Amino acid sequence: MANSFKHGIHPPEKKEISADKSIKRFPFAPYLVIHLAQHIGKPAKAIVKEGQEVQRGQKIAEADGFVSVPMHSPATGVIKKIAPMLDFDGKMSPSIIIEPHPGSDQNVLVGREVEPDSLTPEEIVKAVQEMGMVGLGGAAFPSHVKFSPPKDKPVQTLIINGAECEPYLTSDYRVMLEQAKRILRGIKIVMKALGAKETIIGIEDNKKDAAQVLKDAISVDDSAVKYVKVEVLKTKYPQGAEKMLTKALVNKEIPSGGLPADIGVMVSNIATVSEIGELLPKGQGLIERVVTISGKGVDNPGNYLIPMGTPLEFVLKHAGVNEKARHVIFGGPMMGKSAAYLEMPITKGASGILVMTEEEHAPKKQKVYPCIRCGECVNACPLFLNPSRLGILARNDEFDKMAEDYNLNDCFECGSCTYVCPSNIPLVQYFRVAKKVLREGRQRKQQSIAG
Amino acid sequence: MDSKFLKIDISSSPHVKRPVDVKKIMRNVVFALLPVSAFAVYAFGISALTLIVTTTFFSVVTEYVIDLIEKKESTVGDYSAVITGLLLGLTLPPGFPIWMAALGGIVSIALGKYLFGGLGFNVYNPALVGRGFLQAAFPVSISTWHPSFQADRFTSFFSSNLAFPFAKPTVDSVSGATPLAAFKFEQKSTEVANLIFGQTDGSLGETGGLLILLCGMYLAVRKMLDWRIPAGIFAAVILLSVIFNLINPEKYPSAMFMLFSGGLMIGAVFMATDMVTSPVTSLGTWLYAIMIGILIYVIRVWGGLPEGVMFAILLGNSLAPIFNILTKPRVYGTKKAGAK
Amino acid sequence: MSAKTFDSFIKPLWKENPVFVQLLGMCPVLAVSNSVYNSLAMGLATLFVLMMSAALVSLLRKVIPKQVRIAAYILIIATFVTMAEYLIQAISLEVYKNLGAFIALIVVNCMILGTAEAFSSKNTLGKALIQAFGVGVGFIFAIFCMGAVREILGNGTFAEIPVFSENYEPWVIMILPGGGFFALGLLLLVFNSIQQKLKKKEN
Amino acid sequence: MNTDSLGYIFLSSFLINNFVLAYFLGICPFLGVSGKLATATRMGGAVTFVMFVASVSAYGIHSLLVSVDALFLQLICYIVIIASTVQFVEMFIKKMSPALFKALGIFLPLITTNCAILGVALFQTNREYSFLQSIIYSFGAGAGFTLALVIMAGLREELDLASVPNIIKGAALTLMIAGIMSVSFMGFAGLGG
Amino acid sequence: MDAGSILTAAGVMAGIGILLSLILAIANKKLHVYEDPRIDTVDELLPQANCGACGVPGCRAFAELVVKGEIAPGKCTVADPKEIDKIAEFLGVDAGGSDKKIAYLACAGGSNVARQRATYDGVKTCQAANLVAGGGKGCSWGCLGLADCERVCDFDAISMDENSLPVVDAVKCTACGDCVEICPKGLFSIQPMSHKLWVACKNLQANEEAEDECEVACTGCGRCAMDASPGLIDMVNNLAVINFEHNHKANENIIQRCPTGAIVWFNKDNTESIKGKNAKKIIRKSSIPMG
Amino acid sequence: MSTEHVKGPSTFVMVRALAGVATLSGLLIVLVYQLTFPIIKINKAEFLKASIFKVLDGTKDFQKFVNKDGKLEKIPNEQETPDAYFACYDDSGKLIGFAIQAAGMGFADVIKVLYGYSIEKEAIVGHLVLETKETPGLGDKIEKDPQFLKNFDELDVKVTDDKKSLVNLIQTVKKGEKTEKWQIDTITGATITSKAIGRILHESTKEKIPVIQQNLQNLMPPRAN
Ligand SMILES: Cc1cc2nc3c(=O)[nH]c(=O)nc-3n(C[C@H](O)[C@H](O)[C@H](O)COP(=O)(O)O)c2cc1C
């Protein structure tokens, strides 16, 4: 039996839309928007001025502290403006706006090539930070931070997340099929940085061919054969979540509120290691990423290598958006965020752009019934929470009780509960609000969420 | 920056949804109950038809009226009141006075459901609250049985059906005895095959155990019913029956007899499984089911009354919140169950 | 009678009804209310104890120090309950049998202790008696309502006089414990909604 | 089962003739202290304990009164002795085990004047139970009280979060639930008979 | 009559009485905890809203502090001034009352003037909508109109107007600050009613960009700042910001040249806000169509 | 302010007050007790008499006996015992039968009955339910149902010749199936309670009727007090 975890759900996969589309390069948009805060941590600091000419790959903003990464110019062009621009949350976020030169050959600035084997772990961490590398799995957490675990918590096992459990998304799948060598190179670099003893690549069993490609690549690589193995996982959402993956692969649980390093593992997305394997030896920065564009709202779905900062508007037009399109979603359908403003750019954390039609998307204005305690959510929650009770508490504004008695803060918002709920209760949305309210420490008085 | 070429909708994730909702589940349960009701009509004739229609009608109307009074959006459309009405009807004896059945329908919804805030909040199974009320209010009528498959069942009512509202029903001379009462009070056993195929006396919906089982399986396969509950109840009853039957077959009936007699089948398949009133955790569900099974056995075998399914399920409902608390699963990454 | 004293008599009848509002002395209200006669008998017995103990407490209020007042009141109440028990036995053994242990249990009816403590111990004999009378009548009103509802529905009679035709099918549940709970719940509900309507009108 | 057997006495006072649901005793705490499960459990424990104490003291005082031929003082003696014994026990526990006192103590004064306690004392005397029978009876009654209280608390915690109509909230709802519970406890009738 | 039984009775009862009183006497040795009785009196005079606006958790705690003299009775924003005076009189202290404060809303972008860019579907509260791409309103600072503030106000001081914009009733508002806390866009603030000059906008965009999203947005043109005495109004990130320390310099002329009417002047009892003469007239009654 | 002013009264004042109240209570109770006792005594006796008259027609007087090692011994009528035999006499002073108390488990709780045994008929000729918690409307049919009461017109409890046991023990049968004089027809709708009555009588008569018969010789003479 394939490795797995308990609970979880099986939404329709819908990967066939883009699975067989190989990675294609995207053209440059008329302007690119580089948010200085597109990773977790402190925003980068701009080091260019308005009107300045920049070359593709050139550093345009530098890291501001350890938990921060630099930005590189995704195109050769001119800095139009440095100003706040809209981000996902509808907030204004400081950004650099670049206008690519239409006539430029768009060669990437040649970096200082390095031989990874010759670097010390500290140097690798430094180099990864210089690349502007963040986790491409969605959270956009600066990779070099993850590569420097606390001294007292050494990482033995590197887990490479090739699960790609979100429906629709196929970018990691294409990366595995097309970039096996880069991946192995990246794994070696990361293992060295971590001092890890072994690597497990976890891949869901709906992508057996990708697993085979990796296995083949490993079998011809003398060093990899010894410490890298590929494990096939049951196809189940959210198999790709860090917590589920460690449970499935090494049968250990990341402690509540703790880090993977607490149990001696580190989880990294497959595309992350692939980019490291490719860019680090060349001394180049992260300026583009593979993004799945899918959904019935576009006529040319596929997996595209898109320069950072490309505005959604441009992405959509280029992917052949049709008039049935209604929802534009950053990420997969389970955890992705709706975009309200099409000026918003592709960021490092965007693994997919879903353009869904009204029929494809969960029905609009669904009738919400009271919780009928069917227990579906309880049996879906991969973290063994009780979403039913949490939902009822949320309706009664018992936020403190949710956190204290029902582990609200362990919820990683996977959405499984909401997906299955026959009463159409927007559970995760309740939980997000509750978490936010608690985070902000608001001492709110009675106010019914239900309205 | 013109980006207004798309009409955009935004919503919170997840953006996909399992295509099942309460209404669909409830509708399927109604579908599953229709064959059972049809068999009841086949076995008991127009009395059965009238009773089932009466309870359903009064349940639905009560729900409608209370929504009106409470100035809430009508919830009749979710079919749950129909289920309550159907199930209440199916638990009544064939000769039950129609006016009492109507009262039962009203009590089920008003006392059993709306008192607690309506769908999803009732802690007791509404249909059984209705039946419990009727059983305690009119114990004679509800334990007066008429034989099934009477020749004139499609043309005439049992005379007690037609009692004038609030008046005493006439006593029929032809009253029969349920298999359980026959066993308990007269030490008469009933052929198990007759039980399975509904050739016995009893409440409208409790004869014909096999049909109920099949309808339940349909729901279980469609994942609209928690299979653990009937499984747990059956397991507990079978285990106890087998043990005691081995000790003294005279006094303790066989497992098959226990399973297919009385309201066990319809109770285990359709009533204990009411999701609103059963626990949500899977371990809790098992405990709940096994406890109901044990109580059914204990009440039937050692208690004063011949049948205990209704009481057992109501007692199970009482304890459901406590089972939920006791069986709170250990949250991922925490040490103890529910630890912070 | 001054307005205030009158008020103290009127209030417990409705606005501060010991049963419906203060939820005191629920046990006898539930237990011995399955017929009108029983509930009246219980009500009267309670009234007797209530008034007698109010009188004595009021008379002795200067003598009893604060620290031992509860113990003293319990003693006084128990005395009158015991007296009531013997008097009822002397009057009618049948009534005594129907009321059962609940006469003795008047001792622990919090309503009586509450009245003694909150009012009788602070007032002169006359006032204390009037107040106690109000509370007692409020109690009788409540237990009588219960008795009436339960007997009419559960037996088809009111004070043993049939109210329906011969053919009435009694709702046995109303005489059973379950029905006691239902009836009281229902009465509270009715009381609350009347109260709410009255309040709305006031506003 | 013999109706005087210890097993039956326990079963009867625990389930069949549950003090709260069949005898209507101890309704005040049943309505008042059944809001929270944690409190209900402790209250149940405290009541059971006090019932035991009351049962023992009532047995003793009854024997004494029989010997001096003053049975007419029974009621007044019971109530006074129970009250003072409980008070004494309260002080005793406070001294000996502060932890236990914290768990039970706050309830003790509340319980002293509660009909369920006096009920145990009076009923055991009426039924002429022996010492052992009396103790079992008090435990059965206590367990039954606890059971009813805990079930009610579980349900009420659930219903706290429900959209119960306003006029029903509170005592009316609790009573209605008690009614349904009482009906469902009727299923135990005749057990052991 | 049987003398024997009378004696027994008297004896037994006297014995019990003595026993009991001894026990109680011992118990009585444990003294009560002393509490200042004045706290009760003050507590009773307080509104029992337990809102916490005074900065103390609950009215009882407030009463304790008042009795201790650590806080002025007037710090209760909710209570009727008459009650406050009563408390002050009772304790013989100064009421410490102040200029009445109420909640001010920094947005005028009702659905008739502000554009919605995306249709939000989900939990109908501002808090929840704000977490979904900011709620989809064109002006990402503006009011979402889902009435969290209306629901949270215990004093019914907020009502939503026909364009889904909250309106504060200056009479009912007690300045408890609940609306300030709940609004995810941070649009409310508590201000003394003496502040008559008010910028009803938080949009940081400039010129047409701002006006495109909302017809009454502050476009950052700076005319009000020019017309005000120095220091009263600063232009910060394309938004006029009033410096209330210089409130005394405020007058009704300042608002006159505002092209959108984003800066307003409140009338005497804050029941009406007056726009400048040059402000464009808004005639649309229904919401702006999407797209 | 200090805690001074809450200082309580002296222990003596408290003891005096409580002891005073207690003594007063005791006196009051005794007073009422003494006053009501005779009336209650009469009431109780009346009640008992009435009950006995109900179960055995023609009774004018009765006398309490207890079983001492197989011998029936006279005890005062006022003395309370759970296990008494009430010998019943007609106006001529002739012993006509016995009234006997019996108890057993019913549907809900213990049922206590008093039944009348006629020496002449060697049968049970009446029964009265003294205590029951059976369901009103159902269980109380044992007191009201005319058909059920008919069972007690003459319920045969003849003893064997050696007077050691009954010829036929009392039996309950399904309604309408009564064929023998020692059988009791149950009540539909209250089978459980009616069966319980049967069982109670079965147990009680099995033990007590033979004792009566064995002692009949000693008791036959007209009563002496
Ligand atoms: C404050 C903070 C510190 C973290 N430190 C580490 C770390 O030292 N090592 C590591 O592997 N991950 C670290 N993480 C990353 C998280 O464990 C996790 O991998 C990241 O949030 C992405 O996970 P997700 O995409 O499953 O949400 C840290 C995260 C946060 C928020």
Ligand SMILES: Cc1cc2nc3c(=O)[nH]c(=O)nc-3n(C[C@H](O)[C@H](O)[C@H](O)COP(=O)(O)O)c2cc1C
């Ligand atoms: C519910 C859930 C599902 C996730 N699914 C995936 C996934 O399918 N693939 C993936 O690479 N990361 C997934 N993640 C993110 C991982 O937990 C983890 O953050 C990531 O693999 C770390 O690698 P990175 O730091 O290189 O991105 C998921 C996270 C959550 C909370």
Ligand SMILES: Cc1cc2nc3c(=O)[nH]c(=O)nc-3n(C[C@H](O)[C@H](O)[C@H](O)COP(=O)(O)O)c2cc1C
């Ligand atoms: C609330 C209730 C109370 C009952 N009370 C009694 C009772 O007091 N005595 C009795 O014999 N049966 C009682 N029963 C049992 C049934 O009414 C019925 O008599 C029993 O099932 C036997 O049925 P049968 O006599 O028709 O064979 C009661 C049942 C219920 C539901």
Ligand SMILES: Cc1cc2nc3c(=O)[nH]c(=O)nc-3n(C[C@H](O)[C@H](O)[C@H](O)CO)c2cc1C
């Ligand atoms: C599997 C299943 C079983 C149900 N059983 C009952 C039942 O026994 N009684 C009832 O009133 N409603 C039943 N319902 C309907 C519904 O849950 C019920 O009306 C709610 O309890 C009302 O809140 C059932 C629903 C489902 C899905």
Ligand code: SF4
């Ligand atoms: S969103 Fe949270 S509560 Fe819901 S299933 Fe996922 S982890 Fe569990």
Ligand code: SF4
């Ligand atoms: S899935 Fe929905 S209806 Fe079912 S228990 Fe969970 S929250 Fe309630």
Ligand code: SF4
């Ligand atoms: S002011 Fe704030 S809380 Fe009120 S409706 Fe607007 S956004 Fe919501």
Ligand code: SF4
């Ligand atoms: S919530 Fe806001 S409007 Fe309401 S009283 Fe408090 S401060 Fe005033």
Ligand code: FES
């Ligand atoms: S009256 Fe029974 S506990 Fe209060």
